[in-house]
Amino acid sequence: MNNTSIETTQWSITEKVSFRFFFTYFILFIFFNNNGAYPFYGYINQFLNNFLYTFIPWVGKTILGISYEIKTGPNGSGDTTYDYVLIFTILLISIITTIVWSVLDRKKTNYKKLYYWLTVALRFYVGLMLINYGLAKVIKSQFPYPSYNRLNQTYGESSPMGLAWTFLGFSKGYNLFMGIAEVAAVFLLFRRTLTFGLIITLATAANVMAVNYFYDVPVKIISTHLVLMSIFLLAHNFESLYKFFFFRKPITLSDIEKPKFKKGIKKTLLVLKILILFYALPFTLYLSSQGGGESPLKGYYEVKEFKVNDSIYSASDTTRFNITKWKSMLIESKRWMKIKKANDKSNWYNIRLNEKENKLILSKYMDSTEVYNLRYKEIDTANFIVRGSLKSDSIYIKFNKTKDYRKNYLLTNRGFHWINERPFNR
Incomplete structure (x- = not known):
């Protein structure tokens, strides 16, 4: 579709207001919660944190009335008081921005160009993050084998997260299965395979989110947003998928409309994409392997x-x-x-x-x-x-x-059996 048709398509008021909110919210979330997704973003984040580590605790104490100390800096948890206050701040800024934007830009026909660039940002954010996590599972650096301390604990002594880590760390094969499912997010990086990749990614991210919620793993904020972003990216094909799965009607899946770029810009974007893919696969695999083994x-x-x-x-x-x-x-x-x-x-x-x-x-x-x-x-x-x-x-x-x-414990020496004459449930 050419630029003329993109610019003349009329969006409803609801669509425009909703887009303004989601655009602001998701961009701010990505900006302040990169979590290793975008290449080398950590260098930029250092400057942001100098401001946020002062501003966010101020918001928590002044606006939300939090009386205890709001600790800043990474500590292994993504669900700290600081993180939730940051989400509140992003939400508040997004609501205010949506109101001001809607007042100042009432005559705008649509935001299809901005929508395209938002989907690019979300595709690469979700895709690169899941590839990162997936490769850590493929080489089994995220979930280690049960340690001596774990093997000498009773089930009752372990925390829900500790139980989950023991379960997931026990099997190299299951780690490989999970890793491949997450690495399949590479399909998000290409518009033609986006819907196929999103169906896999949405199921994978939802499972990760469920484990985080129900086993008290402190990555609930990030995993929830990966699910929300996947749903947002899939939304433009909801109607077609609904007709296909529930009414067995033949459908044609639509691609996200891409603005028409000049030849030089197209080549530049292609080179940039290749560089990002090079980072996402071999370089991320290298980073994931550091400390592994x-x-x-x-x-x-x-x-x-x-x-x-x-x-x-x-x-x-x-x-x-x-x-x-x-x-x-x-x-x-x-x-x-x-x-x-x-x-x-x-x-x-x-x-x-x-x-x-x-x-x-x-x-x-x-x-x-x-x-x-x-x-x-x-x-x-x-x-x-x-x-x-x-x-x-x-x-x-x-x-x-x-x-x-490990040879002294049933859990680590039982092994795999094709034939089980009776359940070996101990």
Whole structure:
């Protein structure tokens, strides 16, 4: 369809007002919640956050009357008070913008050109984000195998999210299945395959949203918006799909109308699309693989001997040193490990490993001041020693190491069976 027909199509008042709201809301949401979708957007986001980390808490306290501290910055949750206040702010701005826009632009016939560019933004936002998540499942970096700590918990001790992560992390095959379904969002990046891709993507995103809601996974805001955006993109073919599925009528699916571009602009857009696709597949796969895989020090380590400043650590030493006695540590990932201390609290630490020099640097998650500079020595397959320092204190720990702990559990050694003479439900 040419530009003349695009510009002369008359939209109803409801269509125009609705579009103004959705255009403003979705663009603002993408702008403030990129979540790794658009390439290199994180650099821009750093400047935005300098403003938002002050403004959003102000909105929460002044307009919504929130009395407690609104914490900012990433912490692994996408459903913090800050995130919900940000959504409220986006919604409020969208309503005000829609009113002002409707008053100032009453004579506009339609917004088909803007609609096209909005669909481009949504297609690439939803598509690239799901490709990102999908590749993390294909190489199994999002859901790790059940850890030693998980295997030693009862079902009742695990959180709903922990139960979901155990269920999803158990099977490499199911991760591959989920990953392929999410990577199928690549069809969203092409107008001719958009409807086919949206049918798969909507089902996939709805399932992710359901898991997030019903297993208390703190990514409810993002997953809900992926579903809403998919529905919005599919809306222009709702009537045709309704006739096909419920009345068995022959239909023709329509493409989103594309403005007519000059030859030079068309070539530029094509090059840009190719560059984005290159980012979305090989580069995103590379990023997803970082931190994936098992650590060469993988294992569960129980503390046999713990010394601080060359003295055996005793119960009365909790206030003498900067170090709390360790009970155990678990290393599985190349990037992260968990330490359980004498007070039965577990903490996550980032790992920097230098195998050539047997160096191990641990920095506590959410507390950059707690950094252990250690050297390690494997005496044999069962005995492991680390020594080093935390601030002004020296540390020496001897561990009993268990490497192949999965073979001791039914969950991890049961395997797959084509034939089951009776249900093996334990």
